[in-house]
Amino acid sequence: MNPGAAPGVLRVQLQHAYPEGLCLDLDLELALSGVTALFGPSGSGKSTVLDCIAGLRRELRGGHVFMDGECWQQESSWLPPWQRGLAYVSQDPNLFPHLSVGGNLDFAIRRARSGGPTRGQVCELLELDALLSREPTTLSGGEQQRVAIGRALLSYPRLLLLDEPLSGLDRRAAKACLASLVTIQRELELPMLFVSHQLEEVQAIADHLVIMEQGKIISQGSLFELSGRLDSGLAEDEAAAAIIEVSDAQDDARYGLCSVTVDGERLWIPGSAARRPRRLRIPARDVSVCREMPQNTSILNIIPATLEGTQDTGPAHCLLRLRLHKQYLLARITRRSRDELGLSVGDSLYAQIKSSALLQESETR
Amino acid sequence: MSATEAQALWLTLRLAAISCVLLMLIGTPLAWWLSRRRGNLAAFIEALVALPLVLPPTVLGFYLLIALAPSSPPGRLWQALTGSQLAFSFSALVIGSVLYSLPFVVQPLQQAFRAVPPSLVRVAATLGANPRDQFFSVVLPLTRRSFVVAAALGFAHTIGEFGVVLMIGGNIPGETQVLSIALYDHVEAMDYASAHRLALGLVVFSVLLLFALYRGGGWRISR
Numbered sequence: 001m002n003p004g005a006a007p008g009v010l011r012v013q014l015q016h017a018y019p020e021g022l023c024l025d026l027d028l029e030l031a032l033s034g035v036t037a038l039f040g041p042s043g044s045g046k047s048t049v050l051d052c053i054a055g056l057r058r059e060l061r062g063g064h065v066f067m068d069g070e071c072w073q074q075e076s077s078w079l080p081p082w083q084r085g086l087a088y089v090s091q092d093p094n095l096f097p098h099l100s101v102g103g104n105l106d107f108a109i110r111r112a113r114s115g116g117p118t119r120g121q122v123c124e125l126l127e128l129d130a131l132l133s134r135e136p137t138t139l140s141g142g143e144q145q146r147v148a149i150g151r152a153l154l155s156y157p158r159l160l161l162l163d164e165p166l167s168g169l170d171r172r173a174a175k176a177c178l179a180s181l182v183t184i185q186r187e188l189e190l191p192m193l194f195v196s197h198q199l200e201e202v203q204a205i206a207d208h209l210v211i212m213e214q215g216k217i218i219s220q221g222s223l224f225e226l227s228g229r230l231d232s233g234l235a236e237d238e239a240a241a242a243i244i245e246v247s248d249a250q251d252d253a254r255y256g257l258c259s260v261t262v263d264g265e266r267l268w269i270p271g272s273a274a275r276r277p278r279r280l281r282i283p284a285r286d287v288s289v290c291r292e293m294p295q296n297t298s299i300l301n302i303i304p305a306t307l308e309g310t311q312d313t314g315p316a317h318c319l320l321r322l323r324l325h326k327q328y329l330l331a332r333i334t335r336r337s338r339d340e341l342g343l344s345v346g347d348s349l350y351a352q353i354k355s356s357a358l359l360q361e362s363e364t365r
Numbered sequence: 366m367s368a369t370e371a372q373a374l375w376l377t378l379r380l381a382a383i384s385c386v387l388l389m390l391i392g393t394p395l396a397w398w399l400s401r402r403r404g405n406l407a408a409f410i411e412a413l414v415a416l417p418l419v420l421p422p423t424v425l426g427f428y429l430l431i432a433l434a435p436s437s438p439p440g441r442l443w444q445a446l447t448g449s450q451l452a453f454s455f456s457a458l459v460i461g462s463v464l465y466s467l468p469f470v471v472q473p474l475q476q477a478f479r480a481v482p483p484s485l486v487r488v489a490a491t492l493g494a495n496p497r498d499q500f501f502s503v504v505l506p507l508t509r510r511s512f513v514v515a516a517a518l519g520f521a522h523t524i525g526e527f528g529v530v531l532m533i534g535g536n537i538p539g540e541t542q543v544l545s546i547a548l549y550d551h552v553e554a555m556d557y558a559s560a561h562r563l564a565l566g567l568v569v570f571s572v573l574l575l576f577a578l579y580r581g582g583g584w585r586i587s588r
Contacts, residue, residue: 054491055490056487056490056491080490080495081487081490081491082490082491082492082493082494082495082498083493084491085493086491087491087492088487088488088491090484092484094482094484094485094487094488096485096488096489096503097507098503098506098507099506107489107492107502108492108493111492111493111494111498112493151492152492155491155492155493161491
């Protein structure tokens, strides 16, 4: 039996050299659960991989696609996209201009697999009720994208493919859309494959991460693990940040803060415990280190950490990997500071985290 | 209006209507195919379709006359199947009209199909629509207006043709004598009053039809 034909996984193996220079060469195995993000710079081949999974690139002969034990593409056999039971949301909402919003949703319902979410359920999740009778061209970009996501959900896909779905939106609309996707994932337990070159988006939604560069996979693994590493390919990103799991949120209503526990230490973050923060994104640029416990500082969050490694990320800066207890933080400091403090692996330090930086906490799962 | 003129009018309308239906049936898949392909074969077929735009109608009519003659294979086949001669028959007129008006139907449709964003068709495919479904539920509604344009142009152009009809249909009242040829007959017979009546009628009809088309958006793709 072909090892790709295992149930519960999506196996994509591709080899294809484009005349323009991109050379795709990858072998990817994804669990059909949660959110997997394909992350990498533009032109790294992420969208092509998605197209192959959707069956939109028939010309790519070198490789195969197996979905949950079924062969979708191998040598001359190829399952057309309309039989794959997928849905695809791209940067452009691609709403059918001859149909109203409701008509766009019905288009998907009429062709959907059975057993999916109801129209009412999806409209509630994405707040589409007020838009149903509108024409797509009268909607804002964010509204159009919500309709596109709703339409995709109503086809009850086995896997939802998202190709940079937020990059056409302004910051606010993108944030709202991202929050909707997180809610959808939680409510409908729909496996998603999310392509993006925005690290913040990816870290807000993904469980698994596949990092691509120039048509190849350079690393893959859980979001928590890869985010705290120096060699995963994420460290060079301007937005490099560690993702840590937190628990036991408690309000400090007097100051509009809530405290959470991270590996036995308390952290203060803006917001309310009612939002049940579980996952915290801590940007490396908002973390600094001291040799001794600082006194009389405005920084609320100071926790002991051990230096596990450093890596230069440019002419002036370097990145530190800091172990708390089980979890890891990243800190971006100047190379000069590192040398003046004489930092070396194994040193016991204090990590200072600006609380205001933790606003971007995401409340997933 | 004389009895022969009434007969010619009825024949003309019948010819235009039948040709128009056939044109849409042949032109739609042809235009769809041409809109999806690029390459030598497609360009060659496109050139063949466009020929009637540049050739004198008599050239097309001449070759059709030869092709449809009782001695030619198509002519013989037709005779064997129907028992009647193909050249100088109403059926020959229909064949000639369809070929002659083909570019007027294929070109607007082809342009309209090319203007449908491929991404919309792809989305329909991922939502579970097979190619037939994609065509009828996405492409057709988006190009509806161009279908009206194509059908109207095909119809009007068939009414306006002369050369091909004369070459392959002759001038048999009730069988192949259409309005444009009846008009020619009147002029030959120096019956200018009748000629005026027919000519003015055709002008008014054509202006009205084209006006209605252009007012409704003309060649633009409808949304």
